[in-house]
Amino acid sequence: MAYSTELADRVRERLSKVENIQVEEKKMFSGLSFLVNGKMCINISHDNLMCRYDPGLEDEVAEKKGFLPMIMKGKQLRGYCYVEPSGFQKPDDFEYWVRICLDYNPVAKASKK
Numbered sequence: 001m002a003y004s005t006e007l008a009d010r011v012r013e014r015l016s017k018v019e020n021i022q023v024e025e026k027k028m029f030s031g032l033s034f035l036v037n038g039k040m041c042i043n044i045s046h047d048n049l050m051c052r053y054d055p056g057l058e059d060e061v062a063e064k065k066g067f068l069p070m071i072m073k074g075k076q077l078r079g080y081c082y083v084e085p086s087g088f089q090k091p092d093d094f095e096y097w098v099r100i101c102l103d104y105n106p107v108a109k110a111s112k113k
Contacts, residue, residue: 003031003044038109042101048082053100055079
């Protein structure tokens with residue numbers, strides 16, 4: 001599993017500043033997933049972020065620099081995307097992606113065990 005350990009450290013550090021959440025790291029999706037309160041929140045896939053966010057934000061998110069739609073079985077999976085490094089190099093851009101993932105987490109469905 002190849003993923004950017006530098007990016008993983010950046011996400012890990014950012015999540016450590018959030019109060020009242022439990023973070024678990026799990027290797028999945030050919031990378032590293034950060035589960036927040038038992039639900040997939042944000043992942044590192046190679047050098048990209050993989051974000052889970054409110055599907056209602058799809059149009060806004062699709063306009064962001066670095067956005068790549070997540071395609072599964074030939075269909076775009078709304079509420080999930082990849083973000084190339086150009087889209088999160090700046091601190092404000094990185095914060096945007098982490099924030100939309102954290103904002104959606106409380107209402108996101110947990111996967112079946």
